[in-house]
Amino acid sequence: MRIGVLLGFDDLKRLIDRKVDILVIMPGSNFDEFDIKSLSNLPCVDLNDYLVKGEISSLSRRVATFIRSFVSAIIAPNEALSSQNDLYQYHLRSQYLFLTALERYLDTVKNYTLVFQVKRYRRYYSPMRPDVGMFYNPKRTLAFVASQLAEKNGEDSEFLPDLVSPLVQRFTDYLVLSFRKNLTDFFIFWKLLGKVSSSIIEKYSRGQSIDSDCFNDNTKIGIIVRTDSEVISASYLIDYYKSIGKDCVVIQDEMLSSKTTVSRLNSLGLKYVSIGSMTGVKGLFFSLFSRSKLVYSSPKSSSSFVANSKAENVLFEDRFVVRELKNRLLDFFLPQHHFATELSSMVKHFKINKLVTFAYVDQWGGIVKAVGDLHRIKTFAVQNAAQDPEEYPRLCWADHYCVESLYLKKRLVSLGYPEEKITGTGLPHYSVGAVDKEININISQINQIVILTQPIYERYYNVLIEAVSTFCGRYGYTLAVKYHPRQVGNEYDRAINAASKKCTVKVFKSEPLDQIVLSSKLAISIVSAAILRCLNLGVPTVSFLPKSEKYLDLYYTDISNVFVVSDVDALNQLMNEIERDYGSFLNEFKTKLEHYFSEHCVFEPTQNPLLNVAEVIHSENDI
Numbered sequence: 001m002r003i004g005v006l007l008g009f010d011d012l013k014r015l016i017d018r019k020v021d022i023l024v025i026m027p028g029s030n031f032d033e034f035d036i037k038s039l040s041n042l043p044c045v046d047l048n049d050y051l052v053k054g055e056i057s058s059l060s061r062r063v064a065t066f067i068r069s070f071v072s073a074i075i076a077p078n079e080a081l082s083s084q085n086d087l088y089q090y091h092l093r094s095q096y097l098f099l100t101a102l103e104r105y106l107d108t109v110k111n112y113t114l115v116f117q118v119k120r121y122r123r124y125y126s127p128m129r130p131d132v133g134m135f136y137n138p139k140r141t142l143a144f145v146a147s148q149l150a151e152k153n154g155e156d157s158e159f160l161p162d163l164v165s166p167l168v169q170r171f172t173d174y175l176v177l178s179f180r181k182n183l184t185d186f187f188i189f190w191k192l193l194g195k196v197s198s199s200i201i202e203k204y205s206r207g208q209s210i211d212s213d214c215f216n217d218n219t220k221i222g223i224i225v226r227t228d229s230e231v232i233s234a235s236y237l238i239d240y241y242k243s244i245g246k247d248c249v250v251i252q253d254e255m256l257s258s259k260t261t262v263s264r265l266n267s268l269g270l271k272y273v274s275i276g277s278m279t280g281v282k283g284l285f286f287s288l289f290s291r292s293k294l295v296y297s298s299p300k301s302s303s304s305f306v307a308n309s310k311a312e313n314v315l316f317e318d319r320f321v322v323r324e325l326k327n328r329l330l331d332f333f334l335p336q337h338h339f340a341t342e343l344s345s346m347v348k349h350f351k352i353n354k355l356v357t358f359a360y361v362d363q364w365g366g367i368v369k370a371v372g373d374l375h376r377i378k379t380f381a382v383q384n385a386a387q388d389p390e391e392y393p394r395l396c397w398a399d400h401y402c403v404e405s406l407y408l409k410k411r412l413v414s415l416g417y418p419e420e421k422i423t424g425t426g427l428p429h430y431s432v433g434a435v436d437k438e439i440n441i442n443i444s445q446i447n448q449i450v451i452l453t454q455p456i457y458e459r460y461y462n463v464l465i466e467a468v469s470t471f472c473g474r475y476g477y478t479l480a481v482k483y484h485p486r487q488v489g490n491e492y493d494r495a496i497n498a499a500s501k502k503c504t505v506k507v508f509k510s511e512p513l514d515q516i517v518l519s520s521k522l523a524i525s526i527v528s529a530a531i532l533r534c535l536n537l538g539v540p541t542v543s544f545l546p547k548s549e550k551y552l553d554l555y556y557t558d559i560s561n562v563f564v565v566s567d568v569d570a571l572n573q574l575m576n577e578i579e580r581d582y583g584s585f586l587n588e589f590k591t592k593l594e595h596y597f598s599e600h601c602v603f604e605p606t607q608n609p610l611l612n613v614a615e616v617i618h619s620e621n622d623i
Contacts, residue, residue, distance in 0.1 A: 001112045002158075004042075005102075005146060007139040009035070011117035016040055018158075020115050024105065026098050026142070027051060028548050030459045046547060047101035054553035056093075059100060061415070062308070063092045066316045069305040070326070077292040079336040080329035082366025082397075087325050091126045092315065097551060099145055099311035106153060113156040116143040120159035122170045124320040127177055128184055128331040135180040148314045188334060189288065192276075195254075196284050199276035219353035220247040221617065222346065224368065225272075226254055228485035229529075230358040230384050231264040236428035236610055237356070237382075238270060249273060249350045253339060260485050263510070275338075278345040287338040294326060332363050339364065343371045353377050354617060357398065358384040365397040372399070378620045382613055383408075383427060385529035400620055402613050404430075405600045407555075423616050426601070426609025430536055441590055442538040444521045448506075449575075450480040452513075452525040452534075455487050460526055460546055462495040467568045468524065469499030471575045482508045482516050522578065524571075531556040535596050540589045542574060561596040563589070 004020030006012060009031045015023065022043045023036060033044040067087050074080070106112070118137060121144040130138045147157035162169045223238060225231045234250070241248045253275035254261045265272050279286070307313040315321055346352065354377055357368045365381060372379035381398035399421065403409050406424035413419045449468055453461050465481065472479045479499055483489045489509040499505050508516050513533060517523050523534040524542045527549055534541040535556075542563045543556055555561055565571045577585050603609055 001109065002115050003109070003112050004115045004117075005143070006036070007116070007118070007142055012036065012039060014117050015115060016042065018115055018117075024102070027101050027551060028094060028097065030457070030548065032547055045105060047098070047105060048547045048550055050101040050104040051097070051551045053550050056097065056551045057553040059096060059551075060088065060093070062312065063088050063096055066305045066312075067092075067325075070322050071329075072304075074294050074326070074329075076294050076329060077333075078340070078366060078370040079292065079333045079363075080294060082336060082370070083329045083332055083363045086331070086363055087328055090130060091325065091328065095126070095142065095145055096311065096315055098142055099149055099314060100309070102146055103149060103309060103311045106149065106155075111155070112150075113158050114146055114150045115158045116146070116160070118143050118160060119162060119169070120144060120147065120157075121173060122166060124318055124324055125173065125177055126324050126328070127180055128328060135176050135183070145314050148318075149310055152310045152313065185334070188332075189284075192284055192335060192338060193281070196276035196281055199274035200280055202274065203277040216247070217351065218247050219351050220249050222249050222251055222343075222350070222352040222355045224251045224253065224343075224355065224357045225261055225265070226252075226358070226364065227384070228260045228264045231261055231268065231270070233358060233382065233384050233427060233429045234356075235268050235270060237613060240428075240610055240614055249346065249352060251275065251343065251346060253342075264485070267510075273346065273350075275342045278342050278349065283341050283345070284338055287334055287341055290337055291333065292330070294329065336363060336367050340367045340371055343368065344374060347371065347375050347377065354620070355379045356382060356617065358382055369397040369399075380617050380620070382425075385532075400616055402427075402616055406602045406604055407600050409604075423612070424602070424604045425612035425616060426603035426607075428610045428613055430601070430609045440538045441540070441586060441593065442518055443586070444519055444539075446478070446519050446521070447476060448478040448480055448520045449522045449524065450482055450516055450520040452482050452484075452517075452523060452528055452530045453487065453492070454484050454526065454528050455491075457526045457546075458491060460544065461492060463568060464524060464526075464544060464571070465492055465495040465499050467571055468575070469502045469505070471572065472499075472504075473502030475579055476503075477521075478504045478506060480506045480508060480516060480520060482511075482513065485510065522575070527552060527554065527557065529556070531562060535562065535593060536601075538593065540585070542571065544571065555600060559592075561592055561600070563592070 001022065002020045004015035004018070004023045006015065006023055006025050006029070009029070012023070020042065022045065023040070024045045024047055025031070025033060025036070027048050033046045036042075036044045067084055071081070071084055116139075118139045121140045124141065124144060125136070126141055127136050130136060130141070143159065150157050164172070221241065223234050225234050238248060238250060250265070250270055250272040252261055252265060252272040276284075305316055307317050347355070355368055355372050357365060357379065358381070369379050378400070379398040380400050380402065382402045383404050401422045402425040403412065403422060404424070404427050409422050409424035412422055449472060451461065451464055451468060465479070469479050471477065481492065481496060483491070489507070496505055496507060513530065514537060517534050517537055517539050520539060522540050522542065523531075524544060525531050526544045526546070531541050531543055540563070542565060545557045545564055545566050547566055557564055563574055565574060603612055605615070606612055
């Protein structure tokens, strides 16, 4: 039996031409078996069917254990240790998920050949930011690990033919990926240089862009923001400190010269100091020539990990996998080292005695902690948005971690995080509805449905816009489309233009979310933390959860908290219920909202999240 492995929708026609007998779809694909059946009569298997809903939490524990097993044998700089989460998020997560589902499927068949519409790699490669593509095709890595799995089952694999000998192809792959790494490093340096130059120009053109109070001799709290949503969360904390006369310094940093954070800070009238403005170009070149290397304390750094499946054997017991992932630990060394240099300078210059960050699972949180340790000051991570309880290798970087609820705290403690370092404070920007324990359903007098978009799931958002606009046109509703702050605002132009012929369409880009949501009878989004904001505002909300994302462990995709649909038919049925029996619809939403509040809006030590966070920061003394 010839099994065509669909690593992308564009592989379909060519795999059919190669006379495959059956097609399989990898988890996380932006298409499903119904899309395939509309174009082919071949049997199709969706590997998502071989995963359990929310299974990523348990799978992540195995990946975390593996990463810890080989990192523990490395004497590495802080920059490398801080990048452990990247090994999971950008590399092993999708690969391990794919192999796990594929292994379960292959255990049900015999005498097969896996057929791939890519050339084969002769060893494992997973370069810096594999999702970017650029001189690298992630399909080739997925095909390689899948072929290794087939080989362990005693079965064959078939790739596109090499035009040169295997030795030449291996050497060519090595040269191309080496060039890619050098090009990426240069790109990062060039963008950092632009960011530093911009921050210096801004510093001297506007004068210092922070309050003059920050130059006094009082100790201050440093609040680090890197994204638009972090600014919104931080603004509540900043306003609180202003109200009690406590000085704080807002530290703005964005990777590669993005301006969304600056725009949001300016729109809120918040003063800030930018990373890059302290040590200038000199500091950047200092970081450039401070490259570090890994030192290994043991040549068998992964021997402590014991594989429990063939998928784990392929990924976690291959020496090339370990070698490749070790190289990835230093991918972000330059921006990390530069960030640490700038942050350290700010701590000294502004007399900062505590650091607050909203980066808790990426390569920056560990750097903040390292700077705090260097200056013997406490660091605090405040959860910014909804967090899936996956076990990242080193999540709780800070001296204390403020999370959204007692529910999440318990989940994280069950994963092994130190209970004494985590408090279920709630988030600073949470509404007071849950604080008062009142279930207030917002019943808009405006017949409007809002779709909250993201920079991902473009195909599904186009489908949603088409389906919702049809409903809106039929029943006289307005369709509102609210873009994510990181989007340009033209991503769905074609779908929106088509929708505008059916109904009134309003498009929102940088406008505040709350008022748009409060003016809607229904909010819809795909695996987005904005769903939580809608719930906090009491607005009936739908979480569109494609089968491709069923493995996620997110409580805002749980039917006990929110309406959940997985296809357009189910969405249409739900929207029709609004017209058919609005009272029953609201009663059902109230039941979900009550469960959400009772489970996910219980905080400690009080029901006021903002004051809880402030108290945690206040109660921790310097080291």
